[in-house]
Amino acid sequence: MPPLGATDLSARDRQLRVAHLDADAFYVAIELLRHPELRGKPVVVAGSGPRAVVTTASYEARRHGVGSALPAARARRLCPDAVFLPPDFRAYREVSARLMRLVRSHVEKVEVVGLDEAYLDLEGLYSPRAAMRRLVVEIERSLRLTCSVGVGPNKLVAKVASDADKPAGFVVLTREQACARFASSPPAIVPGIGPKTAARLAALELRTLAALAAAPQELLIAHFGPNMGRELARRARFEHDGEVGSPRKVASESRERTFDTDLRDPQHMREALARMASELCHSLAAHRRIGRTIGIKVRLDDFTTVTRAHTVPEPTCDPALVSEVALRLLSQYAPARPVRLLGVRVAGLSAADASSHDAEPARGARDSTGTGGRARQLGLPV
Numbered sequence: 164m165p166p167l168g169a170t171d172l173s174a175r176d177r178q179l180r181v182a183h184l185d186a187d188a189f190y191v192a193i194e195l196l197r198h199p200e201l202r203g204k205p206v207v208v209a210g211s212g213p214r215a216v217v218t219t220a221s222y223e224a225r226r227h228g229v230g231s232a233l234p235a236a237r238a239r240r241l242c243p244d245a246v247f248l249p250p251d252f253r254a255y256r257e258v259s260a261r262l263m264r265l266v267r268s269h270v271e272k273v274e275v276v277g278l279d280e281a282y283l284d285l286e287g288l289y290s291p292r293a294a295m296r297r298l299v300v301e302i303e304r305s306l307r308l309t310c311s312v313g314v315g316p317n318k319l320v321a322k323v324a325s326d327a328d329k330p331a332g333f334v335v336l337t338r339e340q341a342c343a344r345f346a347s348s349p350p351a352i353v354p355g356i357g358p359k360t361a362a363r364l365a366a367l368e369l370r371t372l373a374a375l376a377a378a379p380q381e382l383l384i385a386h387f388g389p390n391m392g393r394e395l396a397r398r399a400r401f402e403h404d405g406e407v408g409s410p411r412k413v414a415s416e417s418r419e420r421t422f423d424t425d426l427r428d429p430q431h432m433r434e435a436l437a438r439m440a441s442e443l444c445h446s447l448a449a450h451r452r453i454g455r456t457i458g459i460k461v462r463l464d465d466f467t468t469v470t471r472a473h474t475v476p477e478p479t480c481d482p483a484l485v486s487e488v489a490l491r492l493l494s495q496y497a498p499a500r501p502v503r504l505l506g507v508r509v510a511g512l513s514a515a516d517a518s519s520h521d522a523e524p525a526r527g528a529r530d531s532t533g534t535g536g537r538a539r540q541l542g543l544p545v
């Protein structure tokens with residue numbers, strides 16, 4: 164028997180450095196564990212307000228054209244027999260924590276990118292494919308959830324591969340195989356090519372990844388600038404050197420809400436905005452992030468949308484300060500019409516750990532009282 168060691172790895176296996184794991188119809192799958200009588204039926208997890216959207220649909224409901232982000236009212240028309248359940252994010256977060264613990268017990272370097280999604284660094288594993296098969300079996304056994312897995316030389320290939328054969332997919336591709344398999348797919352299947360970019364590419368007759376990969380570089384650079392032009396061509400060839408565990412730097416975080424009925428009472432607007440500011444700051448504190456620029460977004464009933472922002476002297480995630488600034492920006496704008504949507508944002512984010520104000524924001528985030536008036540001390544507009 165040949166000795167086991169890195170030298171025995173086939174050239175192909177050495178290429179398989181990254182996996183993307185994605186639980187199938189995660190929210191619905193969790194609901195089906197609690198409501199086994201709904202198995203095999205179209206099930207949709209969606210909010211209940213008139214402007215609610217679908218968060219997840221079971222594969223039975225997807226056959227009727229119901230998918231994520233579809234307005235719930237439209238989903239009800241498309242699939243009147245579907246069972247609609249309200250989302251229970253607390254339950255989803257609990258299952259997610261167990262799922263990610265399991266993933267981390269199999270693979271050391273993991274980059275969680277959503278409640279049900281993660282990139283796994285497979286470098287150094289003797290048999291990456293066998294390791295991923297074992298993990299999938301273990302997840303199914305202990306959490307009773309199915310996952311789809313993509314394995315490839317980089318995050319782009321892994322992500323697109325995990326999406327290619329859902330549910331319970333297991334797709335292993337080299338970069339060259341990915342180029343061949345997805346040659347006729349639209350560019351937007353590749354992460355980093357959003358709907359707006361896809362529309363601009365379509366206007367240039369670049370409607371497939373093969374067409375984009377073959378496009379003259381000068382054309383892309385002329386339309387998208389040198390950086391993005393080159394990056395689009397690389398992505399079309401599934402070239403990517405982003406490491407697992409180095410997620411894109413988050414520049415800002417926000418919360419916004421479209422109201423079931425437009426808000427007319429300034430007090431209701433203030434309450435809604437303060438609530439969102441508090442939620443946002445708790446999330447920032449949980450991720451140990453702080454930022455200096457606090458902004459609001461207001462959309463009126465005629466769809467006029469305005470943003471206002473103010474930069475404070477020190478980065479913060481203090482809910483009292485953030486909501487005080489946000490409320491002042493709102494009262495300065497003084498919406499002249501009923502308000503359809505409100506949002507609050509903290510931008511210019513940095514890691515709280517890297518700052519000398521380390522402990523303070525986290526404490527502020529837990530204690531949302533007692534810091535009133537701080538905006539005034541900081542010389543903010545009154």
Ligand SMILES: [Mg+2]
Binds near residue numbers: 185188189280
């Ligand atoms: Mg998923």
